[in-house]
Amino acid sequence: MEERQAPARSLFGVDPMDEFSVFVSDWIWERAQGQSHIEIEAKVGTLIDRHTNMRLQLPVFTETVIDARALGVRFESNMPMHQNFNQLLNELVQYSSGMYEGQRVSYKHVRETDSFYDEVLPTGENVHLRVTRDSQTQQIKPGGVVAKKRIDDLNIYCPMRMYDYRISISTETPMPRPPESSAPTFVREKDRLSYALQNFQVDLTQVTLPHRDQEPVHELEVEICQADELLRWAQYTCASGESREEWTQFEDHILVLLNNVRLLIRNADNHARECHPV
Amino acid sequence: MEERQAPARSLFGVDPMDEFSVFVSDWIWERAQGQSHIEIEAKVGTLIDRHTNMRLQLPVFTETVIDARALGVRFESNMPMHQNFNQLLNELVQYSSGMYEGQRVSYKHVRETDSFYDEVLPTGENVHLRVTRDSQTQQIKPGGVVAKKRIDDLNIYCPMRMYDYRISISTETPMPRPPESSAPTFVREKDRLSYALQNFQVDLTQVTLPHRDQEPVHELEVEICQADELLRWAQYTCASGESREEWTQFEDHILVLLNNVRLLIRNADNHARECHPV
Numbered sequence: 001m002e003e004r005q006a007p008a009r010s011l012f013g014v015d016p017m018d019e020f021s022v023f024v025s026d027w028i029w030e031r032a033q034g035q036s037h038i039e040i041e042a043k044v045g046t047l048i049d050r051h052t053n054m055r056l057q058l059p060v061f062t063e064t065v066i067d068a069r070a071l072g073v074r075f076e077s078n079m080p081m082h083q084n085f086n087q088l089l090n091e092l093v094q095y096s097s098g099m100y101e102g103q104r105v106s107y108k109h110v111r112e113t114d115s116f117y118d119e120v121l122p123t124g125e126n127v128h129l130r131v132t133r134d135s136q137t138q139q140i141k142p143g144g145v146v147a148k149k150r151i152d153d154l155n156i157y158c159p160m161r162m163y164d165y166r167i168s169i170s171t172e173t174p175m176p177r178p179p180e181s182s183a184p185t186f187v188r189e190k191d192r193l194s195y196a197l198q199n200f201q202v203d204l205t206q207v208t209l210p211h212r213d214q215e216p217v218h219e220l221e222v223e224i225c226q227a228d229e230l231l232r233w234a235q236y237t238c239a240s241g242e243s244r245e246e247w248t249q250f251e252d253h254i255l256v257l258l259n260n261v262r263l264l265i266r267n268a269d270n271h272a273r274e275c276h277p278v
Numbered sequence: 279m280e281e282r283q284a285p286a287r288s289l290f291g292v293d294p295m296d297e298f299s300v301f302v303s304d305w306i307w308e309r310a311q312g313q314s315h316i317e318i319e320a321k322v323g324t325l326i327d328r329h330t331n332m333r334l335q336l337p338v339f340t341e342t343v344i345d346a347r348a349l350g351v352r353f354e355s356n357m358p359m360h361q362n363f364n365q366l367l368n369e370l371v372q373y374s375s376g377m378y379e380g381q382r383v384s385y386k387h388v389r390e391t392d393s394f395y396d397e398v399l400p401t402g403e404n405v406h407l408r409v410t411r412d413s414q415t416q417q418i419k420p421g422g423v424v425a426k427k428r429i430d431d432l433n434i435y436c437p438m439r440m441y442d443y444r445i446s447i448s449t450e451t452p453m454p455r456p457p458e459s460s461a462p463t464f465v466r467e468k469d470r471l472s473y474a475l476q477n478f479q480v481d482l483t484q485v486t487l488p489h490r491d492q493e494p495v496h497e498l499e500v501e502i503c504q505a506d507e508l509l510r511w512a513q514y515t516c517a518s519g520e521s522r523e524e525w526t527q528f529e530d531h532i533l534v535l536l537n538n539v540r541l542l543i544r545n546a547d548n549h550a551r552e553c554h555p556v
Contacts, residue, residue, distance in 0.1 A: 007476060007531075008380075008381060008534070009534060009537055010478075010537040011367075011370055011478065011538055011541075012370065012537075012538075014541075015537055016544060019341055019438065020340050023339060059344060059345035059348040059349050060435070061342070063297055063342070064340050064341070065339040065340045066338050066339070092289055092290065096291070103286060157338070160297065195289060197286050197288075198285060199285075200289065202289060256288060259287055260288045262294045263288050263292075263294050266294060
């Protein structure tokens with residue numbers, strides 16, 4: 001009989017489920033189930049207190065999901081450390097290039113122009129259209145006309161870090177292109193570096209608003225590439241009797257989304273520490 | 279070449295370290311390193327807002343370490359669900375009784391009387407002594423005279439749960455017994471059920487104050503049994519060059535402490551749900 005055992009994870013013999021991942025997974029599931037053309041993404045940025053116009057200050061020491069409405073905060077997605085992230089992500093591409101194909105981080109550089117239109121459908125419904133064109137050829141990209149509708153946001157405060165993050169669920173429903181006679185209400189230029197591994201894509205985007213006297217904005221976001229498929233899978237495990245109170249591949253997928261955002265944010269911290277040692 | 283790989287944990291190829299466990303581990307390490315006779319324990323209870331005298335309400339949705347001073351909260355360790363926990367823990371003893379010795383939860387029932395004395399040492403120093411006697415024989419227990427000194431508390435708010443918890447670090451330094459002529463300032467009776475597995479002990483204690491017209495208080499706490507040894511081990515890994523920024527057996531040990539507290543609290547939730555289905 002083997003007397004020496006691995007340390008028990010608890011008196012119950014198990015690790016508890018990670019409350020945070022389960023909370024985020026449930027939040028996504030409740031809002032996205034049964035919908036099509038779902039987009040799930042997490043943006044790195046700063047939670048801003050509307051009263052002070054400064055970063056939110058709460059008397060807590062560790063990462064937590066906040067009640068943004070109760071607190072009166074807004075999320076600012078500008079991420080000035082663009083170049084550092086560019087370098088870091090390029091290093092990941094380089095580092096993983098010797099690995100098996102499924103473990104290599106891929107890289108893509110695209111320049112796109114988004115034009116937004118407010119249209120009225122034949123049904124009388126108002127719709128907000130986004131038309132995405134290749135900036136060079138001005139051709140509309142495949143699947144480039146969508147009605148984007150924000151479903152909900154979840155705001156996460158990271159008091160130990162330089163940045164907070166926000167998880168958003170939207171639908172991006174393919175639509176016919178607007179009539180030639182329509183004029184866009186708004187145009188933006190995106191210069192985007194996309195890094196992808198398996199079902200996750202990290203976008204580092206410089207957004208410029210032409211004809212406006214404004215500095216470019218830099219955004220850093222992580223997207224689940226095939227969210228519809230993920231949700232169908234979650235639906236399937238639900239239907240086959242697995243309770244949403246169990247840890248499934250759905251929760252694990254959401255945890256990998258969180259892993260990516262958290263590691264990006266921590267690398268921003270590390271870089272800042274190297275530049276300004278304290 | 280194997281094309282189908284396990285899902286990558288992130289674009290970085292790894293899971294990030296668990297921020298919460300690392301925060302708690304660092305907090306303990308900073309306060310306990312180099313000290314002897316350390317006691318590390320976590321109590322289940324309720325964070326009380328001093329202004330409202332009700333449970334703390336913060337606009338956050340997930341477990342987080344709070345700044346108790348800034349918030350003006352106190353911790354109340356009374357845990358009325360004594361009987362449910364008694365039953366649950368007895369079931370763990372029963373369930374694990376068929377396992378290997380190192381995985382069995384042990385059980386012990388003790389009745390002790392604590393008497394507290396304020397003494398002045400020959401050096402002129404004031405000291406607060408606790409003398410623990412077997413309630414039946416009134417014999418002082420081995421190592422039963424200590425000077426207990428609280429070093430610090432860490433308060434954790436659990437908005438999704440019925441209870442919060444507090445982690446405390448103290449020293450319990452063995453002392454000679456007070457002179458026969460001394461009278462205790464305070465006496466309490468403890469009726470304690472102790473459940474232990476490896477280096478962790480869960481105590482379910484009913485505390486009665488004799489000669490006081492007061493209901494017994496019930497406490498639920500998890501203790502690291504050999505904290506001094508754990509800290510010596512952590513010191514050793516530090517000295518041997520492992521950075522405190524890495525996940526070591528010390529962090530993992532603290533995570534098991536958290537596992538135990540969290541699973542106890544979640545079981546209180548589950549029990550409440552079974553009794554009052556919502």
